[in-house]
Amino acid sequence: MNKRSIAFSLSLLFLVPILLIAQPSNISVIPQPNVVELKNGVYSFGEELQVSGDNTTLNHLLRYTSNMLEADFNWKSVISTDKRKSDLKLQLSKKANPTDGAYSLTVDKKGILISSANEQGLFYGLQTLRQLLVQKEGKRELEYINIIDVPRFGWRAFMLDEGRYFQGKEQVKKLLNEMARLKMNVFHWHLVDDQGWRIEIKKYPLLTQVGSKRLSTQVGPRKWNSPIQSGVPHEGFYTQEDIKEILTYAKERYITVVPEIEMPGHSSAAIAAYPWLGSSGKQIEVPINFGVSKDIFNVVDPKVFSFLTDVLDEVMALFPSEVIHIGGDEAKYDHWENSEQIRKYMKENNLKTFADLQVDFTNRISNYIESKGRKMMGWNEILGTNVHEYQAEKDSEAETELSKSAVIHFWRGDIKLMTEAAKEGYNIVNSLHTETYLDYSYGDIPLNRAYNFNPIPNDLDAKYHNRIIGTGSQMWGEWIPTSGYMDFMTFPRIAAYAEAGWTHPQQKDFDRFLNALPNLLEIWKNNGIYYAPLEEAMPK
Secondary structure (H helix, E strand, C coil), rough: CCCCCCCCHHHHCCCCCCCCCCCCCCCCCCCCEEEEEEEEEEEEEEEEEEEEEEHHHHHHHHHHHHHHHHHHCCCEEECCCCHHHEEEEEEEECCCCCCCCCEEEECCCEEEEEEECCCHHHHHHHHHHHHHHHHCCCCCEEEEEEEEEECCCCCCEEEEECCCCCCHHHHHHHHHHHHHCCCCEEEEEEEEEECECCCCCCCCCCHHHCEEECCCCCCCCHHHCCCEECCCCCCEEHHHHHHHHHHHHHCCCEEEEEEEECCCCCCCCHHCCHHHHEEECCCCCCCCCCCCCCCCCCCCCCCHHHHHHHHHHHHHHHHHCCEEEECCCCCHHHHCCHHHHHHHHHHHHCCCCCHHHHHHHHHHHHHHHCCCCCEEEEEEEHHCCCCCCCHHHHHHHHCCCCCCCCEEEEECHHHHHHHHHHHCCCCCEECCCHHHEEECCCCCHHHHHHHECCCCCCCCHHHHHEEEEEEEEEECCCCCCCHHHHHHHHHHHHHHHHHHHHCCHHHHHHHHHHHHHHHHHHHHHHHHCCCCHHHCCCCC
């Protein structure tokens, strides 16, 4: 496997062992490293920093380091072949913790040494160094320190919904930059939804010719109940070349991009482009209002299934991620009620409820994705348990069992649903909406609540903890029309979620986090990020 590859195995996403608890430190680094030892002494740099690596495979990281030092601090540096004279050394070590992203950082009289078993860990060590250097206010020195660090979870995600509003490459790159700074490693890209299809699929050009455009958009303070329309068309999509450019950009920052292609619900934009995909067979327009789908895919039609596998083929050809997200949430079953084709299929396959039908369909998609060497992920409705008031009582619980290889993205419902799924052997990413949704107001999720979110439920037996492979923070886009508004809702909460994913609970301290935050706020300000002031992020 190529060492630069950031496609990771789910087997490496389990919880890492708890580190020895270090004494509280006064360093301002977010996320907080897990072991910090401050020492007496200061290392001073010359006018030109010497940086080196222990082999030529690290040349790209050395170039990144030089560019980072100049961009962040206007410091000149030179890549040196003499490790003895180097101010900063990057070292790949077979003796280091093998966990993806684990690293050690030491500053002593010899200089700075960042050591890791993998390149990702070296990169994260550099992110810690960036924040340590920020504190020096232009001084070319660092206090002696020893840091041993390892992420709590292997899945530390930020999700961007562009199905509702197309944001564009520059906004995506800005988010990737800040994810990297915060050691977040999964960019979950919600590329399609009812209100827009944002990815070029060459076999089905109408998906973007029709599905990427809508005539207007629901707006106004009443949100979901608003009768107000913008009256302004909205459109946009990414070509496959655009996607490749962003994937390269993410890879350079050791971020895996996980695409989400919604099925069977949230599919109105696709059905507007190709009406034969829908259960009603009727022509619809790309919705201008938000909410649950006008129609959903006819999952028993072989032609529809072929369409979906064709789309997945092009998606998987672009995205190297091991995990492919298929959505699966909010599929409103009443769209299937009047289809004779669907009822016939259910009878022939002994499927008693529409919940069973969705699980049956999801298993077929899962099998297809697995046949390509990938794994399927979906929101927790794919388990077949109803978490919505609009579904009929008869569809509350599926008897059909979901494939155990599926990754469950938990977002809604009783926590018991997640703990039961963990006990049944499913791997789970915890993104409970009341704790992790970035489109929710700061009144609903203030900064301290975001910080205190623990992805592992309190009542989950310790023997199942390794089934919680991580967490994600979600930027849903219905009411986020501009990049500035997105900045306001995302920053500074994204820093709190980064620490929830990285730092072990024994090392977390909200007061320490608040004391460290001003350095990030200054960086964000300088980078043109319009973050929420702390008095807004923590309303009284």
